[in-house]
Amino acid sequence: MNEEVDDSVLVARAQAGEPSAFDDLVVKYSPRLYGLVYNMTSNHEDTNDLLQDIFAKAYRSIAGFRGKSSFYTWIHSIAVNMTINFLKKRGRRFHMSLDDIDAGVANDKEFIELTAKTTPVREADLAELQQRLNESMMKLSHDHRAVVTMFDIQGMPHSEIAKILGISEGTVRSRLFYAHRQLQNYLEEFH
Amino acid sequence: MPHDDDTLSKLLRLKRHEQPPPEYFENFLREFQNRQRAEMLRRPVWRIALDRLEAFFGEFSTSQLSYATASAAVLLVAAVFTADMLQHPGGEGASGQFAQAVSHGTYEANPSLSAPFAHEPVVPFTASHVAPEDFFRNARLASQAAQSVSRAPAIQVASASGEPLTLTPKMQLKELFQDAPITRSGATHLHPRYVLDPRPVSYDAPISF
Numbered sequence: 001m002n003e004e005v006d007d008s009v010l011v012a013r014a015q016a017g018e019p020s021a022f023d024d025l026v027v028k029y030s031p032r033l034y035g036l037v038y039n040m041t042s043n044h045e046d047t048n049d050l051l052q053d054i055f056a057k058a059y060r061s062i063a064g065f066r067g068k069s070s071f072y073t074w075i076h077s078i079a080v081n082m083t084i085n086f087l088k089k090r091g092r093r094f095h096m097s098l099d100d101i102d103a104g105v106a107n108d109k110e111f112i113e114l115t116a117k118t119t120p121v122r123e124a125d126l127a128e129l130q131q132r133l134n135e136s137m138m139k140l141s142h143d144h145r146a147v148v149t150m151f152d153i154q155g156m157p158h159s160e161i162a163k164i165l166g167i168s169e170g171t172v173r174s175r176l177f178y179a180h181r182q183l184q185n186y187l188e189e190f191h
Numbered sequence: 192m193p194h195d196d197d198t199l200s201k202l203l204r205l206k207r208h209e210q211p212p213p214e215y216f217e218n219f220l221r222e223f224q225n226r227q228r229a230e231m232l233r234r235p236v237w238r239i240a241l242d243r244l245e246a247f248f249g250e251f252s253t254s255q256l257s258y259a260t261a262s263a264a265v266l267l268v269a270a271v272f273t274a275d276m277l278q279h280p281g282g283e284g285a286s287g288q289f290a291q292a293v294s295h296g297t298y299e300a301n302p303s304l305s306a307p308f309a310h311e312p313v314v315p316f317t318a319s320h321v322a323p324e325d326f327f328r329n330a331r332l333a334s335q336a337a338q339s340v341s342r343a344p345a346i347q348v349a350s351a352s353g354e355p356l357t358l359t360p361k362m363q364l365k366e367l368f369q370d371a372p373i374t375r376s377g378a379t380h381l382h383p384r385y386v387l388d389p390r391p392v393s394y395d396a397p398i399s400f
Contacts (some may be wrong), residue, residue: 023224026220026223031210034210035210039209051219055223056227057246060242060243066247074246133203134206154207183199
């Protein structure tokens with residue numbers, strides 16, 4: 001709640017013509033939006049360019065933002081729509097340039113569980129599995145990839161995803177179910 | 192390895208750690224500001240307005256179909272106005288109607304233009320010896336009088352001889368002159384009108400090959 005109040009204050013200041021307020025919003029949201037765009041494009045250069053365009057568009061449009069939704073939802077909607085439009089134009093002409101998993105992953109609960117001695121997965125296997133997963137992600141449709149990115153990777157609730165995409169929660173759940181099935185099938189092919 | 196939903200979710204969650212180096216976000220804002228300044232110099236105003244419009248509609252989570260509907264509505268309104276203009280090429284104003292009437296030799300009724308000229312006296316005239324300025328003044332008054340009577344079949348104006356001259360809304364100009372002796376000798380009755388060429392013929396360059 002406090003985050004929303006902070007956003008609304010920053011938005012109001014930006015609308016009043018204070019560029020530094022928008023800079024604060026950029027600093028606050030760029031890591032999160034980077035994760036969203038990057039996991040949809042799988043390319044760092046494309047992500048960087050898109051992120052610049054997303055914030056540029058948001059800055060140009062901030063005067064027209066009336067607060068019907070939160071700034072969080074609004075900026076994520078812009079990011080998802082622009083990324084999907086970009087992916088449609090790009091088609092299959094891309095190469096994956098995935099960022100390395102940072103050192104923080106060693107402390108991640110999922111990482112510890114997956115590489116525990118009780119499981120058959122070693123770290124080397126896990127790295128390979130991650131690469132295969134990334135390739136499988138790129139086989140999903142843009143809409144399904146967006147839902148998986150927001151729900152599974154970024155941990156957004158169904159309701160928030162529904163608002164961002166302008167669809168019902170039922171549609172979000174349906175897309176997630178279908179995307180998970182597809183990813184499992186793609187991963188099975190590697191074994 | 193079993194790929195159940197739980198394992199898949201864990202694998203996906205690990206992707207949160209795929210991040211650029213920390214200095215990337217430190218430089219991002221500076222790069223954004225530089226690009227923003229550069230863009231301000233080259234981005235057209237209509238593009239900015241379009242972005243704002245998209246953001247405005249996007250805020251209400253409208254579907255893509257809404258843009259198509261709005262565009263269709265704008266095109267429909269434009270088509271209606273265009274069709275209306277094609278049907279009335281002279282425009283709705285008094286000058287347009289008068290010009291149209293003179294060019295076609297007819298007078299069209301328009302009651303909305305009558306009131307301002309109702310007090311002006313009609314100068315008696317006959318087509319045979321009227322001065323040009325009086326003729327056009329009377330023609331204008333006759334036109335406006337005709338316009339003042341909505342759907343009037345005909346109106347009468349005074350002539351010099353006292354005979355009433357009947358004007359109908361669709362009257363041809365030539366009918367006004369049908370009794371007038373407009374011949375070469377008739378020029379004695381009409382004030383001569385000379386049109387001087389703005390450039391003498393002698394100034395024309397001779398044709399040479």
